[in-house]
Amino acid sequence: xxxxxxxxxxxxxxxxxxxxxxxxxxxxxxxxxxxxxxxxxxxxxxxxxxxxxxxxxxxxxxxxxxxxxxxxxxxxxxxxxxxxxxxxxxxxxxxxxxxxxxxxxxxxxxxxxxxxxxxxxxxxxxxxxxxxxxxxxxxxxxxxxxxxxxxxxxxxxxxxxxxxxxxxxxxxxxxxxxxxxxxxxxxxxxxxxxxxxxxxxxxxxxxxxxxxxxxxxxxxxxxxxxxxxxxxxxxxxxxxxxxxxx
Amino acid sequence: xxxxxxxxxxxxxxxxxxxxxxxxxxxxxxxxxxxxxxxxxxxxxxxxxxxxxxxxxxxx
Numbered sequence: 001x002x003x004x005x006x007x008x009x010x011x012x013x014x015x016x017x018x019x020x021x022x023x024x025x026x027x028x029x030x031x032x033x034x035x036x037x038x039x040x041x042x043x044x045x046x047x048x049x050x051x052x053x054x055x056x057x058x059x060x061x062x063x064x065x066x067x068x069x070x071x072x073x074x075x076x077x078x079x080x081x082x083x084x085x086x087x088x089x090x091x092x093x094x095x096x097x098x099x100x101x102x103x104x105x106x107x108x109x110x111x112x113x114x115x116x117x118x119x120x121x122x123x124x125x126x127x128x129x130x131x132x133x134x135x136x137x138x139x140x141x142x143x144x145x146x147x148x149x150x151x152x153x154x155x156x157x158x159x160x161x162x163x164x165x166x167x168x169x170x171x172x173x174x175x176x177x178x179x180x181x182x183x184x185x186x187x188x189x190x191x192x193x194x195x196x197x198x199x200x201x202x203x204x205x206x207x208x209x210x211x212x213x214x215x216x217x218x219x220x221x222x223x224x225x226x227x228x229x230x231x232x233x234x235x236x237x238x239x240x241x242x243x244x245x246x
Numbered sequence: 247x248x249x250x251x252x253x254x255x256x257x258x259x260x261x262x263x264x265x266x267x268x269x270x271x272x273x274x275x276x277x278x279x280x281x282x283x284x285x286x287x288x289x290x291x292x293x294x295x296x297x298x299x300x301x302x303x304x305x306x
Contacts, residue, residue, distance in 0.1 A: 044255070049248050055259035062272045105275050113268040120264050222279060229286045236294060245294040 012089050014231045015240050021224040028221035035214035042207035050204075059117040064191070064208050065215040067110040070138060071173050073103035073219055077145075078170040081163035093159025094234065096166060097149055098227035102219050104142035110135055122186055130179035131187035134172060141169040155234055 011017050043061035050057035077099040084092030114132065115125040126132065145162050152158035180189045191200055192208075200208075235241050249255040258265040 045249075049259070054261065056261035056264060058258070058261075058265050059268045062268050066272060102279065105279055109272050109275055112271050116264045116268045116271075120261055218276060222283065225283045225287075229283065229290055232287075232290045232294065236290075236297075241294065242298055245291050246298065 012091050014091050014094065014235055015238075017091055018228055018231045018244070021228050025221045025224035025228075028217045028224065032214050032217035032221055035210055035217060039207055039211035039214050042203060042210060047203045047207050048201060053121060056117070056120050059113055060191075060204070061207055061211050063110065063113040063117055065211045066106045066113060067135070068212060069215050069219055070103055070107035070110050070135070071176055072216075073099050073106060074138060074141070074166075074173055075170065077103060078166045081166040084159055085163045085167075090156070090159075090234075093155070093163065094227050094230045095223070096145075096159070096162060098223045098230055099219075100142055100145045100149070101226070102222045104139060104146065106215075106219070107135065107139040107142055111139065127186050129185040129187055130183040131176065131185050134176040134179050137172055138169075138176060141165075141172060145169075 011020055039061065043058055047058070047061075049055060077096045080092045080096040080099070083089060084096065111132070114135075118127070119125050145165055148165055149158050149162050152161060179185060180187055192205065232241060232244075256262060256266075
């Protein structure tokens, strides 16, 4: 019996997903490049100078995208981990492993750009405030995931152990997000919220949103390109991989 | 546009180190990540081809 529409389970097979990802990632990379150029143009040539922070506020155009990607990638990674545990699909673990390094890099960049912003505005590179500390814990969760993955030789067992770690760690994401509400932090509150009008000028907001979407596209492209490597590595003794590299 | 000259643009109102540092770090990390993924792929393909053409040798 044939079911209409997209056959999701067809792409749950690593072999089929390998070729699908190969077709898709260049498009996401291209979109990322175009959107980044547009975003940078707005960030430096359209967005006005900030009344309080002068030109220094322009760090927002990389700080917000990297920070929110670091949290969003973790949620997606935990989602793949949950699917892997529930359905025992091989691809899920591979996707989670493909997302972890990119998430770790974004968490790292969030902390670097944050301290480069903190130094001129707060007078310090680092404070142990709730937002900064919970973001640092996020970086450690990513690093823990990667370390655990590489410490278990059997990839299927590694996937299961990492999935549990990813799911336990997901509790940290809402803590990061609401830290500026729950605690009295040096870090400012959200600039954009679902419930009220944004507290910034329109070109600033647009520049930021375009950079956010550009970084999404980048993360998708990076994860798809990396999962291809992981698939090749894990399926290296199969017939289809032989044909694929010939 | 808020810049009167190229040097004013690069000076970023005195925040040059912080602004260009953040954008530079982000660009550098993304470029390095892309190159690492690409390098890994080339390495995989090479070792798989070697395995294919000389099946008796061990490529671990």
